Amino acid sequence: MDTLQSILSTFVVVVVVHQLWKLVKAQSQLASRLAHIPGPKGWPLIGNTFEFGKGNALDVLHNTIRLWKTYGTAYLIWLGTRPFIFLIDADEVETVLSSPIHIKKSVTYKFVEPWLGQGLLTSDGNHWRKHRKIITPTFHFKILEEFVNVFNSNGDVMINLWKNKLNGPAFDIYSYINLLTLDIISETAMGVSFNAQINSDSEYVRAVRSASDITLKRTFRPWLFPDFVFNLSSLGKEWRNHLHVMKTTTQAILQNKKLQVKAEQGKNVSHNDNNDNDIGQRKRLAFLDLLLQSPDKLSDKEILDEVDTFMFAGHDTTASCTSFALWALAKHADVQEKAYNEIHEIFGDSDRPATFRDLQEMKYLERVIKETLRMYTTVPFYARELDQELKIRNKLVPVGTTIVISTYHMHRNPEHFPDPDKFDPDRFLPEKMQGRHPYCFVPFSAGLRNCVGQKFALLEMKCTLSKVLRNFKLSTPQDKLVLSPEIVMMSDNKIMLCLELRK
Numbered sequence: 001m002d003t004l005q006s007i008l009s010t011f012v013v014v015v016v017v018h019q020l021w022k023l024v025k026a027q028s029q030l031a032s033r034l035a036h037i038p039g040p041k042g043w044p045l046i047g048n049t050f051e052f053g054k055g056n057a058l059d060v061l062h063n064t065i066r067l068w069k070t071y072g073t074a075y076l077i078w079l080g081t082r083p084f085i086f087l088i089d090a091d092e093v094e095t096v097l098s099s100p101i102h103i104k105k106s107v108t109y110k111f112v113e114p115w116l117g118q119g120l121l122t123s124d125g126n127h128w129r130k131h132r133k134i135i136t137p138t139f140h141f142k143i144l145e146e147f148v149n150v151f152n153s154n155g156d157v158m159i160n161l162w163k164n165k166l167n168g169p170a171f172d173i174y175s176y177i178n179l180l181t182l183d184i185i186s187e188t189a190m191g192v193s194f195n196a197q198i199n200s201d202s203e204y205v206r207a208v209r210s211a212s213d214i215t216l217k218r219t220f221r222p223w224l225f226p227d228f229v230f231n232l233s234s235l236g237k238e239w240r241n242h243l244h245v246m247k248t249t250t251q252a253i254l255q256n257k258k259l260q261v262k263a264e265q266g267k268n269v270s271h272n273d274n275n276d277n278d279i280g281q282r283k284r285l286a287f288l289d290l291l292l293q294s295p296d297k298l299s300d301k302e303i304l305d306e307v308d309t310f311m312f313a314g315h316d317t318t319a320s321c322t323s324f325a326l327w328a329l330a331k332h333a334d335v336q337e338k339a340y341n342e343i344h345e346i347f348g349d350s351d352r353p354a355t356f357r358d359l360q361e362m363k364y365l366e367r368v369i370k371e372t373l374r375m376y377t378t379v380p381f382y383a384r385e386l387d388q389e390l391k392i393r394n395k396l397v398p399v400g401t402t403i404v405i406s407t408y409h410m411h412r413n414p415e416h417f418p419d420p421d422k423f424d425p426d427r428f429l430p431e432k433m434q435g436r437h438p439y440c441f442v443p444f445s446a447g448l449r450n451c452v453g454q455k456f457a458l459l460e461m462k463c464t465l466s467k468v469l470r471n472f473k474l475s476t477p478q479d480k481l482v483l484s485p486e487i488v489m490m491s492d493n494k495i496m497l498c499l500e501l502r503k
């Protein structure tokens with residue numbers, strides 16, 4: 001028995017050592033092909049994991065700034081045995097983003113796959129191409145025009161809540177804005193509202209928030225990369241609970257919607273009928289309805305994946321940018337006054353809701369949003385995994401390397417944005433943009449895999465910001481925000497505003 005045991009243990013040790021040796025050998029082969037990209041020295045198997053992240057977003061920002069200053073606009077780090085090249089150079093970023101070949105997302109996007117499945121954000125290849133073709137028309141301006149009512153009615157709920165804060169102490173606006181954008185995306189994506197602004201303790205809302213946090217933690221803990229290790233960890237257990245809440249919620253909504261469609265068909269009401277309904281209002285369709293109607297006949301799973309993707313990609317992002325924009329307006333009284341004057345010219349003293357056309361006219365406010373996207377870059381990093389070699393710094397970089405587009409750093413590059421820490425919306429005046437590198441400002445990414453929701457996002461943010469400015473004069477006691485690049489940019493020291501009534 002003892003002999004059998006010792007033979008077995010020796011066998012296990014030999015297998016483990018052999019596997020580790022293979023990993024070290026593969027890493028060293030990759031390293032020799034990547035020797036032309038500068039970066040800190042990494043350890044075999046561990047790479048730079050511990051010095052780089054420690055799972056803390058604040059460390060990630062400090063370290064990436066330090067690495068940029070030390071190694072320049074393309075540098076290499078190792079997370080475990082995986083090489084990651086961070087790109088800040090606009091020419092090199094253009095090579096990646098404009099390519100029809102390098103559209104595969106990095107391994108870290110796999111972590112959200114149990115939630116988002118093969119939705120637009122995570123899929124690639126022919127599946128992605130087919131779905132992108134189906135989904136792009138659902139963001140047509142005629143459909144977005146219909147959503148302005150949703151932006152307005154949900155925005156009014158927040159304005160009413162904020163009226164209780166008038167002339168009071170400063171308060172943290174982030175959770176208000178986050179619940180507002182969640183209400184907007186659930187109504188536009190699924191046609192239902194969680195009324196999260198009123199019922200802020202929603203289980204779904206908490207699940208979405210925590211699932212995003214866990215995804216970020218996993219990204220910087222390579223030992224949690226393998227699913228079997230993650231599934232055994234306490235984070236993995238927490239993740240499964242949140243996943244269950246999120247999946248059952250959206251599934252129930254889809255089933256209800258299908259029952260509703262059946263009932264309408266029973267009453268001979270065409271679901272495709274987008275004309276007047278029996279109470280004289282135009283019937284507004286959510287993305288879910290549009291996907292259900294698609295002639296391409298998507299399966300339930302395909303529809304759910306896309307709806308979950310909208311829920312994930314379409315609310316934390318706009319919440320982050322809107323909150324930072326409000327803080328910037330509060331901080332820079334001159335910018336706030338200019339934005340207010342533009343809005344006053346459009347509406348005068350009327351309190352009518354904004355229309356699609358009004359929102360198009362807010363050119364200065366649009367520049368404020370762009371400057372916010374530059375300085376407080378909503379998605380500070382996004383990444384691709386090479387499944388074909390790519391030339392960087394005049395040499396081919398091997399398959400399997402992850403390319404990280406380092407948007408936050410690109411947007412602070414003084415070569416393209418002089419005095420980069422100054423908030424100046426007029427950088428985005430057409431005459432100032434002339435001659436600027438087309439890929440030095442990429443908050444919504446660019447090329448084939450750019451953000452499909454960017455027009456929706458701009459309209460929603462303009463609607464919310466103009467509504468707040470029409471009602472309140474903003475100020476802030478905070479001198480500086482401590483930026484924390486989680487999956488979207490967050491402020492580590494809250495976003496505090498004081499409100500005075502405008503009229």
Ligand code: HEM
Pocket residue numbers: 105120121122132309310313314315317318321378379382383442443444445448449450451452453454456457
């Ligand atoms: C300030 C707001 C937003 C910002 C800054 C933003 C930014 C981005 C970025 C950088 C990407 C590319 C990510 C990557 O390559 O990994 C992306 C993709 C995407 N975004 Fe947005 N986004 C915003 C709002 C929205 C909204 C409101 C929606 C939906 C209603 C949305 C839906 C998507 C989807 C589905 C993709 C994947 C597109 C594809 O790969 O074909 N986003 N977004």
